[in-house]
Amino acid sequence: MISEKTLKIVCAILSAILVALVCHIMWPYIDRQKTRLHYRSDERKLAAAEFLTDNMDEHFTMVGDGWIRYDTIFNRFEKYFERHGYHGESSPMTLQHIWDSVEVHSGPLKSEDFLRRMDTDQALSDVLIENIDAAFEAWQSVPDSLVTKDFRMFCEYVLPYRIGNEALEPTCRRHLWEEYRGMRDTMFTDIQSIEKAMNKVLREKKGYSNSELMWQFPYSIPVSRMEKMRRGSCMHICEYYVHVLRALGIPATIDEVDVWGNRSGGHCWVTVMKDSTTECALDALTGKNLRLTYRPIKVYRRTYKTNPVDKKAKETMPYDLTNEHRIDVSHKYFKTHTIRIKAIPEEAEKHGYPEYALICAYDNTKRLWTSVDYGKHVGDGVYEFKNIIGGNCAIMAFYDKKKNEHYAASQPFTITESGKVEMTRPIGNNKRDMKLTRKYPRFKRMDFHARKLHRTWVEGADNAGFDRADRLMTIDRIPGDINDTSIICKKKYRYVRWTVDKEHKSCLAEIRFYGKRTADGPEVPLIGRVIGGPKPTIDTRHPYKHAIDGDPATYFDKKANEDGYVGLDLGEGYEAYITRIKFYPRSDTNYIIPRHMYKLYCWDNGWRQIGIRFPMEHELNFTNIPEGMLYLLRDMDGGNEERPFTMDGDKQVWW
Known part of the structure; x- marks a missing residue:
């Protein structure tokens, strides 16, 4: 039997624990009140x-x-x-x-x-x-x-x-x-x-x-x-x-x-x-x-203030889209529109006509459609999305928050600048041919890198110091992604190199030299000992050898105020007439690369493969392709940068 003294001790301990627990729970509230009291007179x-x-x-x-x-x-x-x-x-x-x-x-x-x-x-x-x-x-x-x-x-x-x-x-x-x-x-x-x-x-x-x-x-x-x-x-x-x-x-x-x-x-x-x-x-x-x-579909602004969010949406939609400390400011940057999308009836019925649906953009880093906003069901399987920026392609999806999974609820659709919604779908049984040159749009930032090759040159010499070298070619324009230039050469050279003025910075992804051993002989790719500078250090990310390693995804980054060049010593007895130079500026390498495997897909309730090619040149040709769809070209041998596209005549229209 517990003594009265022991009982009092136990009660005192429990009371102290309870007080400490209440203080722990209440302390942040008390502390906030302390802040308010501090300014009661201001x-x-x-x-x-x-x-x-x-x-x-x-x-x-x-x-x-x-x-x-x-x-x-x-x-x-x-x-x-x-x-x-x-x-x-x-x-x-x-x-x-x-x-x-x-x-x-x-x-x-x-x-x-x-x-x-x-x-x-x-x-x-x-x-x-x-x-x-x-x-x-x-x-x-x-x-x-x-x-x-x-x-x-x-x-x-x-x-x-x-x-x-x-x-x-x-x-x-x-x-x-x-x-x-x-x-x-x-x-x-x-x-x-x-x-x-x-x-x-x-x-x-x-x-x-x-x-x-x-x-x-x-x-x-x-x-x-x-x-x-x-x-x-x-x-x-x-x-x-x-x-x-x-x-x-x-x-x-x-x-x-x-x-x-x-x-x-x-x-x-x-x-x-x-x-x-x-x-x-x-x-x-x-x-x-x-x-x-x-081009964004949505632009959001961070706020400290707590903004109102529909309770049901917060319970069922992704956290980022129902973040109470963000507001939609898309209209401050672009003309925006209210659009309505009708769900595929079978999908709407299967998911019980959810109160909310998502609008999603394609994110190729994940190779998934990623949600950017949510809209409300307005009846008959139609969902309304507000403040949407035009000039984009999207898809509507239902969302299971417990599983964190998206389910396509519509065909992909494009939104014009004026806000018109156009579904991508087959045009009857029509088929078409395609000639494709890229799997990803060529953005203007590629010109930034290409411009660095402007006014660089290729020269040949019979000595390693390139004394009295002959200039064989000058890049006098902003080059494209792939450049192939013929050279008229009347003498043989043992040494050949690409170079640039010391004070200028430049970058070169790849250069390949072609020539003839005899004046009337066949043209062959030239090989030899790689020469170049400056000498790499532990902090050199992009040394000169990257420009002649056969991989256009790597590049030589020549910094300003340093001697920089890359070329070949063909060796004694292996001198050649230089006949052609093929070079690539630093780029995203999303053009067609010979001998890679490419697969073409169209969206048909998921990405469906409709073609495969192993090109020998920098283009792909497909025949008998369903017309009117949303397409995706994937390089199976390198890179994950890819964007959906539609076709306008023979032109790829990127989304």
Whole structure:
């Protein structure tokens, strides 16, 4: 039998545990009330505190063991850049080796290494108070030429203490104010000047730049770590820019495209606001005002504020599309439309006519249709989608949230610039022939690389130093992807090379030399000892041998102010008349590559194979192909960049 004394002790312990548990549960709420009480005598700051605490739900920090491992990378990156400077290559091979060594030692980055720690479960009063005071001081000192003093805009786009899921640093805002206040006061004269000032200070002076290596790190990086390495993905750089702008009292946020409508992947950029109508979009990737090269179906804007979302949609649709801290701003960038799509009756019946359906774009990195928005059932199997950007191809799908699976609910369809929906479907039993030259559109960025070959040349010589060399060919135009040039050559050469002026940078994917051993002999591919420069180092990603390795997917990147060339020493007794030069600029290599296997598909309730070819030249010919469909060409021997296309006469129309 338990004694009265023992019972009292047990009760006291249980009471203490209960009090501790209640305090643990209630402490974040009590802490938020502490923030409000702190400003009870300041109406505006109290309103700001209420805005932050009332909209705190769903905001979080990523925590976990992953940060311990990857802090090693950040610290080693910092040491590397301190030694070599921040203005060199964005992702030198040394950094890749550092990343690889951490992965070998600790395993690859995994989502389970990180956990969400909700802001509502933390005591953040000190962070909030520090943030509110600093935000007001900076905002109130902003010249009227930069920002209209709209309190709602201040709360939404200046005041927030976070922009992503970064770890919170209480003194971050004041630190950035001291670091960059001179830039604001001397270089920001109006909203249009912000782009030049940010580019001059952050990119040119401090060396912040995009790093493909950091695309592998999917979470927000806090300010202190970003300042160690000054490298990141588009998202990381954008988030740092927003922290800087907000610390200076300037409204800013991130606009983003989850999936492009006409290429793989997505993008994000910084949007700076003067008032509700005057905005400036800054592309942190290039450091310039935004120019959208690719076509989105949707553009979203990050907000701190909690926005209304239909409860049923939140329960049944993907999280990203029902994120309460994003709003649709597609109409700010393009003309948009409301479209209606009728589901395939059998699919609608099989899935019970769901209340919502998805509109999806093709993402070739996953080789899947990926959701970009959802629409509501308006009756008779018809679903309505609002604020949709035209000039795209999409498909409608039903979604099973428990299984995280999509089910095609319509044929693919195109949306014209004027908003007209056109279904892709067979035109009776009509058949057609096709001549195809690419599996992916050739975007303008390919001209950027090709332009670097302009005014480079090929020369032949009878000595290794190329003294008194003869110029055999000059590239006097911007070349295409594949270039084949005949040469009239009246003498033999032992040495032949491609070269460029020392002060110019250039890049060459592949060069092949052809010639004759005798004046009337047959033309043959020339072989010999590869010669070139500069000599590769540990940080050389693209050495000269990449231009003569038989693979146009690799390339020689010749930097400015260094001697660079690549060629052949044919050997003594093997001199030749140079008759032809075939060369390839650096490119996406999505043209047709001889001897690769290609498969042609059309969408017929899934991708159905309708042809296979092994080309010997840079084109493919198909016959007896169903007309009016959506097609996809796949290189089975390399590369995953592929886009759906339709045919307009003999022309591939890319989507």
